[in-house]
Amino acid sequence: MRVIYTTKSIDIPAGVEVSVKARKVVVKGPLGTLERTFRHMAIDFVMSEDKKTLKVDMWFGNREAIAAIRTVASHVNNMITGVTKGYKYKMRFCYAHFPINVSNTQSNGKEVVEIRNFLGEKAVRRIELLDGVKYVRTNDVKDQIELSGIDITKVSLSCAQIQQSTAVKNKDIRKFLDGIYVSEKGSMIEE
Numbered sequence: 001m002r003v004i005y006t007t008k009s010i011d012i013p014a015g016v017e018v019s020v021k022a023r024k025v026v027v028k029g030p031l032g033t034l035e036r037t038f039r040h041m042a043i044d045f046v047m048s049e050d051k052k053t054l055k056v057d058m059w060f061g062n063r064e065a066i067a068a069i070r071t072v073a074s075h076v077n078n079m080i081t082g083v084t085k086g087y088k089y090k091m092r093f094c095y096a097h098f099p100i101n102v103s104n105t106q107s108n109g110k111e112v113v114e115i116r117n118f119l120g121e122k123a124v125r126r127i128e129l130l131d132g133v134k135y136v137r138t139n140d141v142k143d144q145i146e147l148s149g150i151d152i153t154k155v156s157l158s159c160a161q162i163q164q165s166t167a168v169k170n171k172d173i174r175k176f177l178d179g180i181y182v183s184e185k186g187s188m189i190e191e
Contacts, residue, residue, distance in 0.1 A: 003061055004059065006057070006061055008073045010055075015030060017029070017051075018076070018080070022039070023039045034151055056069050081187070086189060087148060087187060088188045089184070092180070095178045098118070100116075100118050100143070100180065112126050125166070127158070129147070133147055133154050150188075166178070
């Protein structure tokens with residue numbers, strides 16, 4: 001069964017400018033600019049006259065398509081949060097015997113995280129950080145790194161790539177809990 005009309009509105013805070021053209025959403029804020037395309041979905045974006053709310057509309061949507069409206073609204077909200085507060089993920093090193101050595105280098109103009117001595121292995125794991133993601137080694141906390149940026153997708157994907165690169169192979173993962181794991185998620189600007 002199709003629902004004739006479904007809508008979801010997004011509030012735009014002061015200091016953030018949102019523009020939509022042909023289902024391409026551009027969000028500008030104090031920390032930078034983000035853009036995302038939703039051309040693969042049959043939806044309408046309607047900006048209010050005072051530019052304080054953005055409406056996501058769908059006509060004659062089935063159940064799956066209507067569920068996607070909330071997803072689109074969440075993506076736009078994450079973009080608004082990104083350009084106002086930013087995102088910071090903290091990752092901790094867990095090891096029982098062999099201390100994990102993590103450093104960052106530059107390769108072809110991109111930041112690369114290098115992981116050495118994981119489970120005593122000689123192989124060096126290299127993870128290229130996505131554009132706009134900053135790497136910081138925490139000084140006050142031992143065995144912790146921080147990844148931050150304004151795009152939640154890029155920051156979380158970089159963290160996931162680091163975590164998945166330290167997956168334990170051919171051993172009992174209940175016993176071998178070594179790895180680099182996300183310990184905290186927050187914003188770049190502390191409130």
